[in-house]
Amino acid sequence: xxxxxxLDGDINVTNTDTAIExxxxxxxxxxxxxxxxxxxxxxxxxxxxxxGPNGAGKTTTIEILEGFRMPSxxxxxxxxxxxxxxxxxxxxxxxxxxxSWRDHGRWPVHKLLEHLGRYYAxxxxxxxPRPLDTGELIEAxxxxxxxxxRVSRLSGGQRRRxxxxxxIVGRPEVLFLDEPTAGFDPQxxxxxxxxxxxxxxxxxxxxxxxxxxxxxxxxxxxxxLILAGGKIVADGSADRLSREVSRDAxxxxxxxxxxxxxxxxxxxxxxxxxxxxxxxxxxxxxxxRATLEDTYMAILKKEEG
Amino acid sequence: xxxxxxxxxxxxxxxxxEFKHSLTNAQDIGxxxxxxxxxxxxxxxQRDAKVxxxxxxxxxxxLPGILGLGMAFNGLVGAVGALAVEREDGTLLRAKALPxxxxxxxxxxxxxxxxxxxxGLLIVIVAGLIxxxxxxxxxxxxxxxxxxxxxxxxxATLPWGAVIGSLATSPQTAAGLxxxxxxxxxxxxxxxxxxxxLLPWLQVIGQAFPLYWxxxxxxxxxxxxxxxxxxxxxxxxxxxxxxxxxAWSVAGLVLAxxxxxxxxxxxxxSLMQVRRERALQRIG
Numbered sequence: 001x002x003x004x005x006x007l008d009g010d011i012n013v014t015n016t017d018t019a020i021e022x023x024x025x026x027x028x029x030x031x032x033x034x035x036x037x038x039x040x041x042x043x044x045x046x047x048x049x050x051x052g053p054n055g056a057g058k059t060t061t062i063e064i065l066e067g068f069r070m071p072s073x074x075x076x077x078x079x080x081x082x083x084x085x086x087x088x089x090x091x092x093x094x095x096x097x098x099x100s101w102r103d104h105g106r107w108p109v110h111k112l113l114e115h116l117g118r119y120y121a122x123x124x125x126x127x128x129p130r131p132l133d134t135g136e137l138i139e140a141x142x143x144x145x146x147x148x149x150r151v152s153r154l155s156g157g158q159r160r161r162x163x164x165x166x167x168i169v170g171r172p173e174v175l176f177l178d179e180p181t182a183g184f185d186p187q188x189x190x191x192x193x194x195x196x197x198x199x200x201x202x203x204x205x206x207x208x209x210x211x212x213x214x215x216x217x218x219x220x221x222x223x224x225l226i227l228a229g230g231k232i233v234a235d236g237s238a239d240r241l242s243r244e245v246s247r248d249a250x251x252x253x254x255x256x257x258x259x260x261x262x263x264x265x266x267x268x269x270x271x272x273x274x275x276x277x278x279x280x281x282x283x284x285x286x287x288x289r290a291t292l293e294d295t296y297m298a299i300l301k302k303e304e305g
Numbered sequence: 306x307x308x309x310x311x312x313x314x315x316x317x318x319x320x321x322x323e324f325k326h327s328l329t330n331a332q333d334i335g336x337x338x339x340x341x342x343x344x345x346x347x348x349x350x351q352r353d354a355k356v357x358x359x360x361x362x363x364x365x366x367x368l369p370g371i372l373g374l375g376m377a378f379n380g381l382v383g384a385v386g387a388l389a390v391e392r393e394d395g396t397l398l399r400a401k402a403l404p405x406x407x408x409x410x411x412x413x414x415x416x417x418x419x420x421x422x423x424x425g426l427l428i429v430i431v432a433g434l435i436x437x438x439x440x441x442x443x444x445x446x447x448x449x450x451x452x453x454x455x456x457x458x459x460x461a462t463l464p465w466g467a468v469i470g471s472l473a474t475s476p477q478t479a480a481g482l483x484x485x486x487x488x489x490x491x492x493x494x495x496x497x498x499x500x501x502x503l504l505p506w507l508q509v510i511g512q513a514f515p516l517y518w519x520x521x522x523x524x525x526x527x528x529x530x531x532x533x534x535x536x537x538x539x540x541x542x543x544x545x546x547x548x549x550x551x552a553w554s555v556a557g558l559v560l561a562x563x564x565x566x567x568x569x570x571x572x573x574x575s576l577m578q579v580r581r582e583r584a585l586q587r588i589g
Contacts, residue, residue, distance in 0.1 A: 059575055060575070063573050063574060068398075068401070068572070068573040088404040088405050089404070091403070092404035094402075099574055099578065100395070100578065100581070101395040102394050103391065103394045103395040104399070106323075107326070115318070115319060115322070119311075119404055119406055119409060120403075120404065121306070121311065123308070123404060166399070170403075178574065
């Protein structure tokens, strides 16, 4: 290894304990600076939700990690490799679900999934047999009834589930999901959440997903990253983020036909006192911590200054 | 298992599947039927007319040109269209997301486009055998020539179609560019009328492109030797035919991979999104 590359900071000091490493990531489209120093790491098996307003650079970030786009500057490693230089073996370890596809409209669902899965066969190992069984995968994403149907005849939600199936057919170590549940009905959404849980529990898949659904982020993600103004402005579990923004919980109750609301840092102690004082007169008790949505809005507002 | 070879094999089955899909697609098959019917109608009306000064039927003189044109058309316009459309609908990006996916994609496309071209060739030949009695006299050597000229014709045009398809910014531009190219070249390539009827400088331009040689090669295969007298230089010029077609093939095969790679490297989901939005604006 040459001295110059060491000076460039180009030496791979990759920690094997991280699946994704991003530091000082910058991205400009001409004069427009989309990312201005993004930093975060993701451990193997972690599920991360990347949130942020439209145009914050979520998709750009994901495309750089997928190796589809060259960053302007910064250190990026996915599975220990710089995405722009990733080879086919590296590629085989990734699963990619983009925001919109409308390809392969003439292919029957099962045939397409089987065909695309076969590309992963040379990368099969005893510990991680590839690809996944087509039939089981189709069942897992709830497309059994549509298995013989042409892709162009699927509904929007079904199409999206097929995209997810294609993204995981190679049993990826790292899976990128860009707004995976846009256009899902509630049932499909719940099934999808189960699927993500299974992937991360059974297969130890590292998952990075973007979404506008805060409820979804809270349900799925171990950790939430909020991207705003080209930087990560918040990084932590939904619970931790809420506490950082506001420790207060809202307590609502009724007594003697009247409604009361009180904000407090220690809801448990407050409620204990309440019962000690009024006992059975208390009704309709409700304790509500700041939701992720409250937190998210508060963080964005703070960022906008 | 060698991953690249494995992907190439997947490409073969992919090409076959895509070809079968195009057979059941009304739009694709409709285009083939309309264009083939047009050619057959031309042959039908020419069957009793003679090439002036010979006893060769006009149909026999036109048919080889149609075969040559078909190969070039399917090679160039087919490749341009497929690439332009599949860049926009995400097929290419999907291939990019797979390990060795681009190998599979390219092999698949070459197979399906070649099958389409050969299918078109066979249909016209069958129609020709019925309408043009002279064709039966071609002999084994003649059909062998048809085969190598057809193959070289594909090789000389497909990579160039890939180049145009990679450079075009939208399917509409791509279609316009390739049709214009084909129209311009076929006008000076002596496909439907002898190149000798053109002005000398147009003859030079015509001979610079593969289409003239495709037509000439097909005529040399299917027409009696005496018909060579009507050609430039009074000869079939087989060596020149081989040389020009090979030169175009080599140039295309050298040029296409880096241009394809450059285009594929730039493909991304957001780029696709931008193109799609532009397309929707055109419609709306």
